[in-house]
Every structure is written in C-alpha cells, then in structure tokens.
Amino acid sequence: MILLIDIGNTNIVLGISKDNQIINTFRYVTNSLLTEDDYYQKISSSLNKYFKDDFVEGAIISSVVPQLDHVFNQMIEKYFKVKAMNVGPGLKSCLQIKIENPKQLGADLLCDAVGAYIKYGGPTIIIDMGTATKLLVVTKNKEFLGGAICAGIKGSMDSLVTTTSKLSRTSLEVPKKVINGDTSQCIQSGILYGHIAMVEGLVNKAKAEIGDSSTKVIVTGGYSNVIKAYLDSSYIYDANLLLDGMLFIYNKNK
Known part of the structure; x- marks a missing residue:
C-alpha cells in the first residue's frame, strides 16, 4: 500500500492507496510540537485497525508546514523503511505551471490542480x-x-x-x-x-x-x-x- 500524507495548517490527512485506488482516509489535528515517534503512534494505531498485515511500499508527502517536513520524512524512513517522495519543485506532473514564480506554488495547490485535471479535465x-x-x-x-x-x-x-x-x-x-x-x-x-x-x-x-x-x-x-x-x-x-x-x-x- 501507498501512504498519502497531506500536512495542512489545521489538519493532517492520511490517505491509504491500494491497487491505485484510495480506500481509506484518517484525519489528525496538526501539532508541530509532536515528534516522529508521536506521529507514528497515531498513524500506526489507525493502520493496525484496518491494514495490520499490509506492507507499505511507498509514501508521498504534501506539506505546507515546514516544521513538520523533517518529522514525517524521518518517521516514514524509521518505521516504514521507505523514503518518502515530497511534492515540490523537480517532480513531474501533468500540468504546465503558468505563474510568475513556480517555486512558490504550494504543494497542496499543485495536488488539487493535478487531481482536478486528471478527473475532470479543463x-x-x-x-x-x-x-x-x-x-x-x-x-x-x-x-x-x-x-x-x-x-x-x-x-x-x-x-x-x-x-x-x-x-x-x-x-x-x-x-x-x-x-x-x-x-x-x-x-x-x-x-x-x-x-x-x-x-x-x-x-x-x-x-x-x-x-x-x-x-x-x-x-x-x-x-x-x-x-x-x-x-x-x-x-x-x-x-x-x-x-x-x-x-x-x-x-x-x-
């Protein structure tokens, strides 16, 4: 399964993907004071209820909270033994970014735009x-x-x-x-x-x-x-x- 982690200012949403489908989501309150171990306890508790025997083969993070970027990257590498992909400059999408400074584009906005185009066109x-x-x-x-x-x-x-x-x-x-x-x-x-x-x-x-x-x-x-x-x-x-x-x-x- 693939972990999809959306780190927002108010909430963190964890999506679970299997066979290229999102099959479940979990929501947590964003707290920049928590450690990688704290967040692992929250996430593993959710996963153990539904996906106890499933193997994590990959993860991707979209974050607008820089303080938590390292926390989640470390947590994924330490506990799930994979290196997370981080949405940002350098990754390919299906879109041409026609704004003045593409490097300033928030990861969440890019994911929204990509999701909209692949599902609904333009x-x-x-x-x-x-x-x-x-x-x-x-x-x-x-x-x-x-x-x-x-x-x-x-x-x-x-x-x-x-x-x-x-x-x-x-x-x-x-x-x-x-x-x-x-x-x-x-x-x-x-x-x-x-x-x-x-x-x-x-x-x-x-x-x-x-x-x-x-x-x-x-x-x-x-x-x-x-x-x-x-x-x-x-x-x-x-x-x-x-x-x-x-x-x-x-x-x-x-």
Whole structure:
C-alpha cells in the first residue's frame, strides 16, 4: 500500500492507496510540537485497525508546514523503511505551471490542480476550503494559471471574535435565514452566508475571465462540509481531490 500524507495548517490527512485506488482516509489535528515517534503512534494505531498485515511500499508527502517536513520524512524512513517522495519543485506532473514564480506554488495547490485535471479535465475552477479558502484555475490546455487566496471560514470566525469585545465564538452551523435576531445566529449568518456569497462571486468573476461556459467548479477541503449544501448546485464536491492528485504525482515519479 501507498501512504498519502497531506500536512495542512489545521489538519493532517492520511490517505491509504491500494491497487491505485484510495480506500481509506484518517484525519489528525496538526501539532508541530509532536515528534516522529508521536506521529507514528497515531498513524500506526489507525493502520493496525484496518491494514495490520499490509506492507507499505511507498509514501508521498504534501506539506505546507515546514516544521513538520523533517518529522514525517524521518518517521516514514524509521518505521516504514521507505523514503518518502515530497511534492515540490523537480517532480513531474501533468500540468504546465503558468505563474510568475513556480517555486512558490504550494504543494497542496499543485495536488488539487493535478487531481482536478486528471478527473475532470479543463477548464476547471477548484475551491479548496481549508485554513485558507483557495480558488485555483486549470485550463483545457493543462495550464495552471493561479487563482485567489482568502481567509478561511474558521479564520474569519477567529478574527471576528478576537478583535471585538462583545462577540463570542459560536458553532459553524448555517442558520435557516440570513436575517436573524439572535447574536449567535447573526455571527453564523455573516460568516457562513458571507463565505458562500464570496465563493460564488469569485467563481462567477473567474468564469468571466476564463470565457468558457463549459468550465466546471470542484469543491474540496475540510471546511467545505460546512457550506457545500448551500453552494450552487452545479458545483461538484470531491473530498479526495488532493489525495488523488498526490497519487497521480507519486505514480508519475516513482
């Protein structure tokens, strides 16, 4: 089996691939203070429940947390006896990177873009709702054009409650209506309906710039679950988009 490890600012997602298919995923809270041994305990506990007798033949890491790069590379080499592939400059993908400084392209964004193209073709707009909400564009000619980066849902909530004296944190649940008389629901409405409007507005502007009515919109990322049911019904939800991109990159470079 192949380990697909997506290290994000908020969560770490472990994907398990067998026979070129992603068959299971596990999620852990990101903690840059943990050691390679700590993370091995978490991962081995997950693997032993479902894959106790399976042999790890390879691993690939996509990371936006530099402090954990060495931790995970060491953990994989020490305990699984393989050398991990790391998504970054030098690896082959199926895309032409048409941005000003390709070396600045985040590993997660590249995996999203690759996953979108191999599964849906182009032109495609990807909305990845993680710690930040990202809009990415891939053309029908396999060109990654860049996109936009915005504050994410949780970050917007954090910013609001830490910079105001009388507003308190509330759950991330979409209220039944936009106009509310309860302060907690007013916050939920502003943060969540506001995020929905922002996403749909950015998508519409990006579609206009692309100028192709066949453009697909793919939604992914940990916080997309909160609002996916309220987004435009033409959008496609794909929970494993990034992992599928990682798996393609792994196979292309192994």
